[in-house]
Amino acid sequence: MNSLMRKLTANADPAPSTPSPSEFDPSESVRKGKSFDLGHGSEVFHVPRFFPAEQSWAWFDYLNKHVPWSRPTLRIFGRNLVQPRDSCYVAAEGLPAISYNGHSPRAYSWDDFPPLKDILDAVHKALPGSRFNSLVLNRYDGNNDYVSWHSDDEVLYGPTPEIASVTFGCEREFLLKKKPSKMSPASGDEPKSKRLRKSHDPDQHSFVLKHGSLLVMKGYTQRDWLHSVPKRAKPMSIRINLTFRCVLR
């Protein structure tokens, strides 16, 4: 290949595809994961290094460049706020539309972004029995971008949705905290500040979501727990997160 040919090939920017199974086997890679029992039927499964790093960077570059990212204005507690991160939505044809904070994102097709189908295939192979048909993509452009405390407990996802979260780029902290319960206050008589000083609060968990990681929320996690990716003081580079979900028909 002459040098011009090499240059043209290098600039072609093809959609990165998943390496052959000999290089990356999702059902093998997922065996490095650990389950965390949050109690009362809620569970988190975490694989810090699920996808190979190099493949993950190729997907990061593709998604960063080709996804039509936007920052919609949301209606939160009666106020208009610009969403503090970029997002996009992909869903199978014919699914009911989703809506959050007064915003109904346009649903792009899986066919619009072929690498997303490779990522979805790998996630399906890693999680036998799972079935995802939609995807929320988020891009955090630095330490000031965040997602506030929420749960993805929409009726459209059913009572015990499985949500698989894949991260590319800068690692960020992902926090979980138990929703306040009216029936049995988890705090008992003890003030919260005192409880937090203990070495481990069973009502709070933190995961560092690394480049190429997979985290799955299962069971009653959306009903009973909130999650967030908080702002940070120190400068950070771009993080792209994909949450695969199943909208019930």
Ligand SMILES: O=C(O)CCC(=O)C(=O)O
């Ligand atoms: O960025 C993340 O890790 C979480 C995103 C999330 O919770 C959501 O899209 O509902």
Ligand SMILES: [Fe+2]
């Ligand atoms: Fe979420």
